[in-house]
Amino acid sequence: MNQREKNIKLFIEYNGNTQTIETFAGEYRNLMVLIKDQLWVEGIGECGGMARCGTCLVELLNADENLAVIDSKEAAVIRRSVNTPATLRLACQIxxxxxxxxxxxKVLEP
Ligand code: FES
Known part of the structure; x- marks a missing residue:
């Protein structure tokens, strides 16, 4: 059986520690699911990735413009959660x- 090459590398900071996670497209539905599975962040993903709860808020520390795209539902949840910049996203929407x-x-506290 062929194992797919893990050609995607992410650097995820949580509780002051940074972990390097290697994966491939399709292994995880979205970034929230990856964080939940790999880092065991308690309380993340309450709405199951529907962009409603805001528990999967992350800060993108080096994102390019492709990841700055936010739909109106996601923007509304982020505004409700905090009063900050465009580097914040809902991990479930990535x-x-x-x-x-x-x-x-950087994973923010759920
Ligand atoms: S999991 Fe609820 S907003 Fe992302």
Whole structure:
């Protein structure tokens, strides 16, 4: 059986520690699912990735413009959660594919 090459590398900071996670497109539905599975963040993903709860808030530390795109529902949840910049996203709205390769992410407290 062929194992798919893990060609996507992410650097995820949580509780002051940064972990390097390697994956491939399709292994995880979105970044929230990856964080929940790999880092065991308690309380993340309450709405199951529907962009409603805001528990999957992350800061993108080195994102390019492709990841700055936010739909209106996501923007409303972020505004409700905090009063801050465009580097914040809901992890459940970020697909894990080649566009996130090399991304540095800081997980905020759910
Ligand atoms: S999991 Fe609820 S907003 Fe992302």
């Amino acid at each position: 697909l894990v594919d080649e566009t996130v390769n090399g991304l540095q992410v």
